[in-house]
Each structure stands twice: as structure tokens, then as C-alpha cells.
Amino acid sequence: MRRITLESRRAAGWLALLLAMQGLVSCGGGGGGGGGGGGTGFAGPVTTQPPAPTAQEACTGIQGMSIAASMIGKPTSGAIVKSATFVAADAKDNTNGEYCAVTGIIVPATAGAPTMEFQVNLPTQWNERALHMGGGGYDGTLVTGLGAYVSQPKGTPNALAQGYVTLGGDGGHKGAVFDGTFALNDEALLNYGQLSVKKVHDVAMAIIQKRYGAKPRRFYFIGGSQGGHEGLDAAARYAADYDGVIANYPAYNLSLLQQASLDVGRALYDNGGAGWINDNKRKLLVGAVHAACDSLDGLTDGIVGNIQACNAAFNINTVKATLRCSGGADTGDSCLSDAQINAVDKISSPYDLGFPIAGQQVFARWPLLEGGDFSFFGAGSALGFAPVPTSAATPPVDALLYTIGAAHVRYFVAKDPLLNPLTYDPANFKARLQDLGGITEVTQQSLEAFRAKGGKLILTHGTTDGLISPHNTEDYYDLQLKQFGQPGVDSFIRFYMIPGFDHGAGRYNLGYDGLTVLSNWVEKGQAPDTVASVDNNAADPATARSRPMCRWPLWPRFTGAAGTENNAASYTCTAP
Structure with a gap:
């Protein structure tokens, strides 16, 4: 008992001393009296934090x-x-x-x-x-x-x-x-x-x-092609995770895209390759389109900017009237046979599957008669090297559209690596294709949650894309217009169609400061209108030509003086 009492007294003494010291610190630190806050000379316990x-x-x-x-x-x-x-x-x-x-x-x-x-x-x-x-x-x-x-x-x-x-x-x-x-x-x-x-x-x-x-604080997504498809997934399926998305030339409508791609391949390769278009004939057709359409945007520069006017000036009827081989049979590289004209028509017309996938039944036309050159990313032909396909896994040995379409029906649809794509009938796989729609498509995924949280979406596509049609992205934009109306769409979506831009390449290879444009819209409320761009084809960025990115459906008309063709300020965004 005595030991406990002594220890209690000692503890009480130490407590009194500590309280006295606290009082001294309080008196000395006030600074209100004559002492000027000089302190007491006592320091508190020192704690050392690890670096x-x-x-x-x-x-x-x-x-x-x-x-x-x-x-x-x-x-x-x-x-x-x-x-x-x-x-x-x-x-x-x-x-x-x-x-x-x-x-x-x-x-x-x-x-x-x-x-x-x-x-x-x-x-x-x-x-x-x-x-x-x-x-x-x-x-x-x-x-x-x-x-x-x-x-x-x-x-x-x-x-x-x-x-x-x-x-x-x-x-x-x-x-x-x-x-x-x-x-x-x-x-x-x-x-x-x-x-x-x-x-x-x-x-x-x-x-x-x-x-x-x-x-x-902010999470963004940027991608192109399949990466653009993933961007649409980010906005539509995972709106809570992303504040802004740029989907460049997105692989939207993926299953329908691949069915349409294979249909083009069949037009080229059916009947022993009667419809196949060799590189000389491809150049003949591309040259004819540009001769009729290049100047319709105010400048002859290898880029067709006024697509609507081009559709009127050059179309499949023009091909038949001006490029058809006499009698319809293939007589050389200076003309197109009836089978080859049929292939051109297939490429340049919407594809109707006959039944819907995720609500969509028709895939948009490709821009072969609108300035697209169907080159393989600017090097050689994307229509293949021979009239008979080799089933090579890597283009451009076979036509690019055929290659990706064949892979899709073999592995995604039929799950049969030995399937012959040229005898494939989508009607026999209707249920499977519609199941795939629930896996790969965003056509029925609403952007409402993304819009409601303040998310922003920028869509871009090149007018000459020969892999994923630019009109496919136009269709996606139109779906949003049906749901949200123009004012609603304008509040969170921008769509830019880029003349001369192909699939990540092209006669005008798009470069623009998309990340800054997107972040300024999300974080500062600076909604983009016309956006400056440069041609990434230039070896020296300092000498790259520039063009305006016009909000769809506007397009850039050259209105400048001679010698200013490479300056974006010389173009006016014009309604069709």
C-alpha cells in the first residue's frame, strides 16, 4: 500500500509540474503583455517523422x-x-x-x-x-x-x-x-x-x-479505330469513370461493319475474281473522281472537301457512262468491266444485312466515289494483290476489308477456322450475330448518364477512310440527335469530318491538340467550335500546312488568296 501511495504522490507531483509548465507556456505565448511572447525556455517533446x-x-x-x-x-x-x-x-x-x-x-x-x-x-x-x-x-x-x-x-x-x-x-x-x-x-x-x-x-x-x-481529379480517354470503339464504351458503359472522351474514326457498329466488309470482299473475289480491281484500275477510278470533284471546294490540291457536290458530280452512273469497258468485258487497265463496276457499286452503296444487330440493319457506304483512294495506309492498294484470295492473316496480300471480315466470320461468328468466307451466309448465323450485338455494340447504350454528369465527347472521322466508313460515325451522331435533339447534342458532343484524312493516314494526316481541347471543355467550360489542325505528313512540324476542323455538317472551303493555301485562316467553314 505504501508503495502505491508513494507512486501516486510522485505521479501527482509530476502532473503538477507539467501543468505549471503548461501555464508558463500559455502566459509567455500570448504576446498581449509587455513580454512580447518571448517564451519560457521549456520545449515540448520532439517527435521524429520518417522522411x-x-x-x-x-x-x-x-x-x-x-x-x-x-x-x-x-x-x-x-x-x-x-x-x-x-x-x-x-x-x-x-x-x-x-x-x-x-x-x-x-x-x-x-x-x-x-x-x-x-x-x-x-x-x-x-x-x-x-x-x-x-x-x-x-x-x-x-x-x-x-x-x-x-x-x-x-x-x-x-x-x-x-x-x-x-x-x-x-x-x-x-x-x-x-x-x-x-x-x-x-x-x-x-x-x-x-x-x-x-x-x-x-x-x-x-x-x-x-x-x-x-x-x-479528371480521367480522360482517347483512341482511334478499335480504340475509338473503346472510347464509346467508356462514355456509354462506364460514364462514372470518365470525364471526357475522344473517339477518332471509331469501329462503331462492329459486327455490321465486318459483315459489310466481307460483302465487299465477295464482290471482288466471287466468280474467280471477276470483280477484282487491280492497282492500275484503282488509280484510274481515283483519278476520275478527283478530276470531277477536287476543285469543288475552291482548291485543286488532291483533297475532295465538298462531298455533297461530289456526289452529284460523280457517282456510279458516271462510272458506267465514262469508265465502262466496251461490251462490259475486261479489256485492260483503261476501263472497268461490268463485274468491276459492280464491286465499285458494292463499296459505294449502303449494305443491308436483312435483319438487325443491336437495332441496326444497314451499314453506311464507303467513300470510294468521294475522294477515297483505297490505298493501304498510303502505300499501295488496299484491294489486294491478286484476284484470288490467299486467306493470309495480314493484308494487303488480300483486300483489307476482306481480311478483317473473313477473320470476323470465322472466329467471332461461326467459331470455325476452316469456314470459307466466300460461301458464308449470314442468314444461317442470325442468332449468333444478334448475340454478338450484345457483346460488341454500343448502338443501344445511351449516353444519358455521361451527359448528365457533365461528360464531353469529341468524334472525328476522315472523309476518305477506306477501312471504317466515315458515314458510319455520321450515323452514330444521328442516333444521338434522335435521342437528345440538336441543343442537347451541342451541350456535350462535337463531331468533325476531316477532308483528305484516311484511317490514321491520308493525303491530309490529321493532327490537333485534342487533349487540350477536351480538357478545356470539361474543366473550363470552353466548348470547341472550329478547331485548328495541322497535317502530320510534314517532315518538319514547323512547316506543316494547317486547316480548320469544321463542325459537322460544315466543310472547309478555300476562300483565301493565291499562295495562302497552307494557312487555316484561308478557309471558311461552309454549310453544304
Whole structure:
């Protein structure tokens, strides 16, 4: 008892001393009297905090990170970080500043399905924003996020260099850009059709929060072709995750697109290739279109800008009247046979499947009679090398549209690698095609949630795209007009049709500061109207010609003086 009493007294004494010291500190710190706040001479207890980790240490700390399946909004077995590599600002060939490159895999939900690769790049000087970059073709290659986004002006800083976290995936499988074999696996097909966007996004969010201790203030998406399709998925299916999307030449209406593509291939290759158009005949047709249409936009420069006027000046009837071989049989490279004219008509007319897929039955015409040259990304013909297809997996040995259409019906539709695409009848696979519509299409996915949250969508397409018709994106825009009306659409969507731009290439290879345009719209309310662009074909960006991007349905008419053809200010956006 005595020991407890003594200890109690000692404790009370120490408490009294501490209270007295507190009082002295309070009196000395007020500064209201004559003492001037000089203090008491007593110091409180010193606590030592561990130093914050360096950027390199923070990067290394992500190595081996596991992300639980519960943190990913679609079915997986979780994700694993395989590497976290610190890249110094002065590292060889690095133009992106100091960052941490994180790579890993998302483990499939079902046994036997392929893993999904991802990469997330974490800048040391983060601007609290993230950019998800889309894939292309049938995916299968990791999008690293280290390079330029689609249609970024040549010579400008990449998003990572601007402080954005950048990220991408491989679509959920490995393979060549036109290899459709992955679609034999149901989970891989579902990932490609709609789920890979969400899975990569959610994994990236977990990594971002581990590195910075915070979520991005803004999350954007930019992609082209299949990446444009993924962008539409981001806006329509995952509106809560994204603030702004740019979908360049999107692979919208995917299943119908591939049915129409195969129909073009059959027009070329049926009857022993009677309709096949060799490179000389292709150039003959393209030259005739340009002779009739090039000047209709005010300038003869190899670009057809006034599409509506061109439709009146040159069409399939013009082809029959001016280019048909005498008697209709093929008599050489200076004319087109009846079978070849039929192929031109197939390419240049809407395709009617005969039944709907996700509410859509008709696919838009391709622009072969509107200035499109059907070259293979500017090099040679996209119509193949011979009148008989080889079933090669990689164009341009066979016609580009045939190659991708054949892969689709073999692996997506029939699930039969030995199927002969030339004898395929879509009517025999109606149920399967309509099931695919629920996997790969966004035609029946509303943008209402995206609009309601303040999301912004920019659509671009080139008038000469010979892989995905520009009129397909026009159809998507028209669907939004039907739902929201023009004022509603204007509040959150912009659509730009670019004369002379093909599928990521073309006589005018579009470059524009899309990320700035999009972020200014989302964050500052600066809605874009006419947007400045440059031709990325120029070897030196400083000498690149410029053109205005006109809001659809306007088009750029040359109204300037001679010698100013390369200046965007010399063009006026004009109604059709």
C-alpha cells in the first residue's frame, strides 16, 4: 500500500509540474503583455517523422503489388504488378520527364482464358489527371501509353510529359492486329467487346491511389479505330469513370461493319475474281473522281472537301457512262468491266444485312466515289494483290476489308477456322450475330448518364477512310440527335469530318491538340467550335500546312488568296 501511495504522490507531483509548465507556456505565448511572447525556455517533446519516400522509392514500392478481384468492377481473378521501373528525366531517349512505368497482368476469371496486360505510367510531377489510351484493329498488342495519343500533332509533348498518368492495355489477349483467333475464347471476346476498358481503368485507379494517395481529379480517354470503339464504351458503359472522351474514326457498329466488309470482299473475289480491281484500275477510278470533284471546294490540291457536290458530280452512273469497258468485258487497265463496276457499286452503296444487330440493319457506304483512294495506309492498294484470295492473316496480300471480315466470320461468328468466307451466309448465323450485338455494340447504350454528369465527347472521322466508313460515325451522331435533339447534342458532343484524312493516314494526316481541347471543355467550360489542325505528313512540324476542323455538317472551303493555301485562316467553314 505504501508503495502505491508513494507512486501516486510522485505521479501527482509530476502532473503538477507539467501543468505549471503548461501555464508558463500559455502566459509567455500570448504576446498581449509587455513580454512580447518571448517564451519560457521549456520545449515540448520532439517527435521524429520518417522522411517521405523519394519518387524512386515510391516507384519501387509498387513492385509486386496485388489488386484484389473485388477492386475491379468486372469479373477477374485479380491483378498483379510484374514490374515498376523508375525512369529518370535524363534517361536515354526519354522525352516524358521523370516517371514510374508499371506493368502487370489481370488474371482471367475463367480457366483457359488469356491474361490481360496493362501499363500505367506515373509522372513524378503529376497534374492530378489521367489519360487512358485505346488500342486498334483486333487489339492484341500492349498500349504502353508512352507515345503520342491518336492524332496528336507531331512534335508536341506527350500526355505523360504534360503530367498526366497514362495507361493502356492489350484488349485482353495477345495477337497480330488482324488476328481474330482470340474470339474463340468467350472471356477474351467479352474483354475485347466491352470489358477490357473497365478492367484496365480499375487496376490503374488502385495503382494511382497507392502512388499518390489520391484519385485523379479528371480521367480522360482517347483512341482511334478499335480504340475509338473503346472510347464509346467508356462514355456509354462506364460514364462514372470518365470525364471526357475522344473517339477518332471509331469501329462503331462492329459486327455490321465486318459483315459489310466481307460483302465487299465477295464482290471482288466471287466468280474467280471477276470483280477484282487491280492497282492500275484503282488509280484510274481515283483519278476520275478527283478530276470531277477536287476543285469543288475552291482548291485543286488532291483533297475532295465538298462531298455533297461530289456526289452529284460523280457517282456510279458516271462510272458506267465514262469508265465502262466496251461490251462490259475486261479489256485492260483503261476501263472497268461490268463485274468491276459492280464491286465499285458494292463499296459505294449502303449494305443491308436483312435483319438487325443491336437495332441496326444497314451499314453506311464507303467513300470510294468521294475522294477515297483505297490505298493501304498510303502505300499501295488496299484491294489486294491478286484476284484470288490467299486467306493470309495480314493484308494487303488480300483486300483489307476482306481480311478483317473473313477473320470476323470465322472466329467471332461461326467459331470455325476452316469456314470459307466466300460461301458464308449470314442468314444461317442470325442468332449468333444478334448475340454478338450484345457483346460488341454500343448502338443501344445511351449516353444519358455521361451527359448528365457533365461528360464531353469529341468524334472525328476522315472523309476518305477506306477501312471504317466515315458515314458510319455520321450515323452514330444521328442516333444521338434522335435521342437528345440538336441543343442537347451541342451541350456535350462535337463531331468533325476531316477532308483528305484516311484511317490514321491520308493525303491530309490529321493532327490537333485534342487533349487540350477536351480538357478545356470539361474543366473550363470552353466548348470547341472550329478547331485548328495541322497535317502530320510534314517532315518538319514547323512547316506543316494547317486547316480548320469544321463542325459537322460544315466543310472547309478555300476562300483565301493565291499562295495562302497552307494557312487555316484561308478557309471558311461552309454549310453544304
